[in-house]
Amino acid sequence: MNSYEAAFDSKAFLGSAGPGRAVQQFRKNQAIFAQGDEAESVLFLQRGRAKLVVMSEQGKEGVVAILQPGQFFGESGLIGRRRLSTAVALEDCVVTTLANTMLISTLQREPGMCEFFLTHLLKRNCRVEEDLIDQLLNSSEKRLARLLLLLADFSAGDTAKSLPVDISQETLAEMIGTTRSRVSHFMNKFRKLGFINYNGHIEVYPSLRSAIAPDKARLPDGEARSSG
Template sequence: MNSNEAAFDPTAFLGSAGPGRSIQQFRKNQSIFAQGDKADSVLFLQHGRVKLVVMSEQGKEGVVAILESGQFLGESALIGRRRLSTAVALEDCIVTTLTNTVLIATLQREPGMCEFFMTHLLRRNCRVEEDLIDQLFNSSEKRLARLLLLLADFHPGDTAKSLPVDVSQETLAEMIGTTRSRVSHFMNKFRKLGFIDYNGHIEVYPSLRSAVSPDKARLPEGDARPFD
């Protein structure tokens, strides 16, 4: 590389429009793409959160993931598959859309972009494996606790975190594979134990970790704030 040539910056590339890439804004609850749509592009979430929803042939709907800023979605387009899920904005979002052709060419040309994208894929794969283990071996109560901790995204020193988006009990139930009534029961139990609080918005305390097996959760340690 020429000494005067700036190093390739994946975040700058993904944060700007150009040949084969465009930037779009989506309002809360707006569909970004739909299950079964033709897939000729991969998207990068610059800002906001998105839920991925799948619909069975029998019409049953389920939330399979909640994505946050800095993540890709619709990656299956690179292997010629139609959209496997419906992406819906949970809040106002800014999304960069890259055509398959441009993304593949950039991955081949720029090692920095290739590393950035591969790191994302590996993290996504690990999360899917952990979710599968969670479904196979943990009770629905532990699955709910783990999900709330993941959504809260604790950092060292945090004493409490409000979920950055409003997530209904129906959505939580779909994500952990149980009923809304069971989620309501567990939420009330967590609240009484001082693990969470909610009054129209869910606030999570790090002490909720005690409801999850540490070797499965892999989340930061933390002390609980006294429950009011």
């Protein structure tokens, strides 16, 4: 714990109600906020998982993120923008709602909270960049493998990990920008290769990492080398 955290306990602050902040509970499939709503607060996910969904003017829907406990979301209000997406609980959730004015004053007053919040923003920015590179450069098969590994969130020593929530193949397809039939094809392939198992619930094995290993390039003389 650094000196900032010793003076200000960010996790305790985010886990309790107080002036300008409230703790709310949401049931599975309940909307937390809707795209286009006034963004008067930032939210912190204490418990449970949620998804962020965007809807185009033509009615096309896409899942852009799966939120894990310990993440902020809905920060667009801090720069005066409306909600850019709809947040929906994937399971029962506990959420802390932080009024924009209160959060800004806390960030200005408490270096520990400012550090905690900025760390979240930097991590998310890196994730967005990685997702963009993934969409631009990788095949849909590799995008699916990477998504499953991210959702599984392996720790050192894990030999298998079940996905924290039930996610349909339609949702997986939306998140990687392909069709459900392609996702079904790749899921069957991964299962045959022993990378995953599913029987109503998806279980991921670390061996799935081999599916996102760099492709091999061929030298003129026929010798292989890594493209990375």
